Amino acid sequence: MVKISRCLTVIAMGITMMLAMVGYNCNAEEGQQSRIPAGFRLASGGGPEPYTNTGWASAIIHEKSGIELVYIPAGSFTMGSPTTETDRNNDEAQHPVTIPQGFYLGKYEVTQAQWEKVTGKNPSYFQKAGASAPVENVTMDACQAFCTEAGSGLRLPLEAEWEYACRAGTTTAFHYGDSLDASMANFDGRYPSGAGKEGDCRQTTIAVGQFKPNAWGLYDMHGNVWEWCQDKFVTYPTEPVTLVQPAGPAGREKDDVADRVLRGGSWMSFAWICRSASRNWSSPDDCDRNGGLRVALSAPPVQ
Numbered sequence: 515m516v517k518i519s520r521c522l523t524v525i526a527m528g529i530t531m532m533l534a535m536v537g538y539n540c541n542a543e544e545g546q547q548s549r550i551p552a553g554f555r556l557a558s559g560g561g562p563e564p565y566t567n568t569g570w571a572s573a574i575i576h577e578k579s580g581i582e583l584v585y586i587p588a589g590s591f592t593m594g595s596p597t598t599e600t601d602r603n604n605d606e607a608q609h610p611v612t613i614p615q616g617f618y619l620g621k622y623e624v625t626q627a628q629w630e631k632v633t634g635k636n637p638s639y640f641q642k643a644g645a646s647a648p649v650e651n652v653t654m655d656a657c658q659a660f661c662t663e664a665g666s667g668l669r670l671p672l673e674a675e676w677e678y679a680c681r682a683g684t685t686t687a688f689h690y691g692d693s694l695d696a697s698m699a700n701f702d703g704r705y706p707s708g709a710g711k712e713g714d715c716r717q718t719t720i721a722v723g724q725f726k727p728n729a730w731g732l733y734d735m736h737g738n739v740w741e742w743c744q745d746k747f748v749t750y751p752t753e754p755v756t757l758v759q760p761a762g763p764a765g766r767e768k769d770d771v772a773d774r775v776l777r778g779g780s781w782m783s784f785a786w787i788c789r790s791a792s793r794n795w796s797s798p799d800d801c802d803r804n805g806g807l808r809v810a811l812s813a814p815p816v817q
């Protein structure tokens with residue numbers, strides 16, 4: 515009996531250790547279990563993600579930075595824009611993309627306060643916009659370093675992850691539909707799209723999260739600041755792509771200055787530049803007051 519009891523105790527300890535290794539915690543509020551990555555806690559109201567039954571939490575907060583991320587389910591989508599889309603560019607050729615693993619993406623752009631909490635500095639041009647405005651004036655290299663310093667596997671999203679998450683199942687020019695005006699996003703409202711009404715250009719970044727989110731709960735995917743992606747700016751393939759999602763941030767060789775991708779448009783962009791499929795690029799060591807970031811985190815299936 516004693517032997518059996520000890521044996522059961524050892525098994526129970528083993529299971530506990532295994533669960534701890536994958537960050538499997540209990541969401542007391544919901545009475546449901548959610549898998550939470552190490553270095554994060556469950557966000558208020560977050561239970562198991564409702565899309566693909568992986569057990570990963572639907573929303574988590576990074577302990578060190580306070581950054582909140584939401585779960586984006588695995589799936590397939592058509593990347594790029596149809597030739598019928600108004601004001602499209604010819605670098606947006608449509609092609610099928612499969613996102614094999616769910617992942618987390620920042621609910622908001624990284625704010626000035628979050629950047630300063632991790633790095634001790636605030637390089638932003640628009641500091642008067644406040645601590646809740648997105649950090650800008652950051653190079654892609656600085657964003658990679660930020661992710662490394664923040665730790666816990668935070669990284670920049672891949673371009674395909676970004677567009678997939680922005681669309682959240684939509685096929686229109688914006689996740690809102692085919693119209694965009696200054697009541698829907700922070701961009702140069704003098705140049706709206708579709709049925710959007712002409713408005714003003716705010717001429718500054720503003721605090722994140724002031725407009726409606728998309729279907730997956732992401733804010734400011736259109737406008738406010740451009741968002742750096744991890745990969746190089748390349749011509750799209752025509753054949754289907756299955757994404758290889760990285761486990762963490764990637765640096766670059768010193769002499770590798772190939773342009774990197776930025777997405778979503780900024781406070782000074784016209785609406786058509788803020789479209790879901792619209793692409794921008796810059797050298798990884800360039801920065802200006804239009805460019806910031808949103809972080810991602812891989813969430814692979816647990817074996």
Ligand SMILES: [Ca+2]
Pocket residue numbers: 623734735736737738739740741777778779
């Ligand atoms: Ca943005």
